[in-house]
Amino acid sequence: MKESKVLLLISDGVADRADRSRRFQTPLSVAKKPHIDKLASMSSVGLMYLVEPGVTPGSDVAHLALLGYDPYKYYTGRGALEAIGAGFKMGPSDVAFRSNFSTVDSSKIVQDRRAGRSEMGLDELAEALNEVKLTSVEGIESEFHRTLGHRGVLILKGENLSRMVTDTDPHFEKTRVGVAKSEDDQKSSKKTAAAVNEFTDKSYEALKSHPINLERVKHGFPPANIVLSRGAGTPPPIERLDKKYSLRTTCIAAAPIVRGICDLAGMKIVDVPGATGRPDTNYLAKADATIDAMKASDFVLLHIKAADVAGHDGDFKGKVKVVENLDRVVGRLLKSIDVKRDYFVFTADHATPVAVREHASDPVPLLCAGPDFDRSMITKFSERSASHGNLGTIHGRNLFPILMDRLWRLPKFGF
C-alpha cells in the first residue's frame, strides 16, 4: 500500500458572507486564485459547520473539532487553552484562569478592571506574584504569567483540582471583587475556589504597596494592585493523535492557541522565521516549511491567520489580498504535492465576515483533493459553489475521520 500523506491548510476566518452592498461577492469569490480553483476542480467539495449550525466557534473550539475532538466533550474551559496557547505547561489536573491586573480601592471595590491598560512595571509585579504562597489548602501552588497588555494567566497546580468554580473578576466596575464559589458539590471544586480566593487576596497584599505601584501613581496611572481571574479551565483530556492513529504529525502555525492545541494533540510544532500570524506573514516561507515537514510526517496542519485579521478589521480589499497570497502558497505547495498520491485539504476554522468584524456561525467551504476523493466539478471555489459539492454538509469533527479513513487508519464499523 502506498503511503499517502495529508496536508490540511486552514485559512483562519477566510470564509465570509455575501453582502448585498457588494453584489453578493465575498473575498473568496472575487479574488484571483487560479491555483485554489484548479485544486477545487480536482476536489470533493462541501460545506462544513465547525460545531453545528448557529454556533459561532472560537478558534480554540474550531481547532479541537478540526483535529477530530468533539468540542462539546473536550472543551474544558477557556483559561487552560489560554495558558496552553501562551506556551505554559499544565498538568492534567491543574486549573488555569484568564486574569487581569486591575485596580481596586481599599474596600476592594473595582475601579478599573484593566488597571488603565498601562503596562508600566507589570513584569516586575508578575514576579512579585510568584512569591505568593498559598497556605489555606494543602498541596496547591500558584503560578502567574503575564501574557499581553494588562492580561495574564493564573495556574493553580496540584492534585484533584476542578474547573467548576466561579470567577473572582466581577466583570463590572464599581462592584466588589468576586468571591469564587464551587459550581458543584465536589470537594475538588471547593478546594479550588478557596485557593483562587486566597490568591486574589494575597495578590492585593503583595501589590498594594509595591514600589512599582507608587511609581505608577506618580506617573498618573492607576495602581495595578490586584489580580482578577475568570474562565477556570483544565487541559482538554484529549488522546494524542500519534497514539490514536499511529500518525506522525506536524503543526506549522504562528497563532499561540493553534500551537497550544496541536501541542496537546501530540503534534510536532515547527517555527518558521518570518511567520507572524498577521497579514504581513512570510507566506512562502510557511509553504516551504510545509513541504519540508511533509517528508517526515503523515499529517501536516498549516495554519495561516491573516484572513481572520482582515475580517476583524472589516477590510474587504485586505481580505481579497490575503486570499491572493494564499493562492501563491497553494501554487507553491502544488509544485511538491501530487494529489494523485497525497491529500490536500483547504478550509477555514470559521467565517470572519468583513461585514460582521467577528467570527460568525456560517458554514465554511471545504475542499478535499487526493487519490481517493471524487470530483465535484466545481471550478470556482467559494462559499456558494461549495454548497453544490458532493461532500454535502458535514461537521467540523467529521473531517479528521474522513481523512484518517483515507489513510486506512480506521477500521470498518461492522462487516
Place this chain on the structure above:
Amino acid sequence: MKESKVLLLISDGVADRADRSRRFQTPLSVAKKPHIDKLASMSSVGLMYLVEPGVTPGSDVAHLALLGYDPYKYYTGRGALEAIGAGFKMGPSDVAFRSNFSTVDSSKIVQDRRAGRSEMGLDELAEALNEVKLTSVEGIESEFHRTLGHRGVLILKGENLSRMVTDTDPHFEKTRVGVAKSEDDQKSSKKTAAAVNEFTDKSYEALKSHPINLERVKHGFPPANIVLSRGAGTPPPIERLDKKYSLRTTCIAAAPIVRGICDLAGMKIVDVPGATGRPDTNYLAKADATIDAMKASDFVLLHIKAADVAGHDGDFKGKVKVVENLDRVVGRLLKSIDVKRDYFVFTADHATPVAVREHASDPVPLLCAGPDFDRSMITKFSERSASHGNLGTIHGRNLFPILMDRLWRLPKFGF
C-alpha cells in the same frame, strides 16, 4: 386518511466514487436507467452518510441504521449478527462468537488458523462439538454451527451472559491459543469468559483424536482439532418495528445478514425462488414478490445484493449492468406502485467503489418519491446530482423517521 405504504429499495453497495481514469463517471452515472431517472425526477433527492462522514459501514451496521436504529447504540458485537444472519435463533442474553476450525499442536500452539481451509468432514466434527457439555459454570449450554468453509458460530446460551470478553482466537499463527478474559469487572463477563475457555479446551479434547481427523491427516490435510472464537456479541436489543410504529413490515432479501436484522426487527421474511444474492439473481421475481408483499404490508424492504458483488470484484461494466437490471426492477415496480399514493425510496447501504473493491465511507445518493415529498428537479440520478437535492445531507438513522413521519407514525416533539 388514505393509507400510504412505503417501499424501500436498497441496492447493496451501488454507490461508487468518480475516478479520473473513467472521466469521473460512476456506474450510476453511465448506466441507461430511464425508470430510475424518471423516479428521481419525481423525488426529493439527497446525500446520506450511513453512520457519519469518515465511517465505513458494514452491511450489518448500515441496515440497523436504515431501519432507524442508531448503530452506536445498537451494534452489540459481530458474533451475534453473524449467527442471526446465518439463521440461528438467539435469546436476548445469549452470546455468539465467530469461530474457526483450526489446527493446533499438542502444546496448543496454533499451526493453521483455518485448518488448511479444507472442509473435509467438518459437518461430522460439528456434530461432535454439539456433544460438548459445559460444567465449569452452571446453567450455560453451548451450540456450535458450521457456516461456510472452515467457519462456524459458537452460541453460549444462558442467563446473564456478557459480550465483554476477549477472544480465544489469538489472530496469529505460531502463538498459543488465547485465554478469554472479561473486559470489565462484571460477574457475567467472568462467567462467559470461563465458559468460552472451557468450550475451547473441550473442543480440542473432542476433536484431537476424532476419526475424521485421522482421515484428514491421511489425505494430507491438517487436522481440524480445535475451535477458536472471536467477536463475542449479543443480539442488538432493538424494539420491533411492529411494536414501535404499529407497522406491518416485510423483508425481501437473499443476503443472510439483511434477513437476520430484519427478522430481529420483527419483519416478515419472504423467500423468493431464484433470488440468489448474486448478480445472476432473478430480479423480476423479486419485483413481483415485492408488489405482492405491498398488499398486506405498510413497509417493504427490498434488498438486492448484486451491485455490491460487482463492486467487490472491481467490475465496472458488471456494476453498470446491475444498475440496468435494477432499472428493470424499478420499471416493473412502477407499474403497480403509484407514487401519488405510496412512497418509493431508492438508495444504497454504502458505497462499494469498483476502484476500492471494498466498502467505503462516501455518502450514498438517496431518492424519496411519494405524495408528500417535494421534487428536486433532478433528472439524472447519480452520486453527484444527489448532492444538489433538496433533502440535503442526512444520516442513515434519519431515513426511517422521515418515512415514519410520512406515515403519521411519529408524534410531534413538543406542542
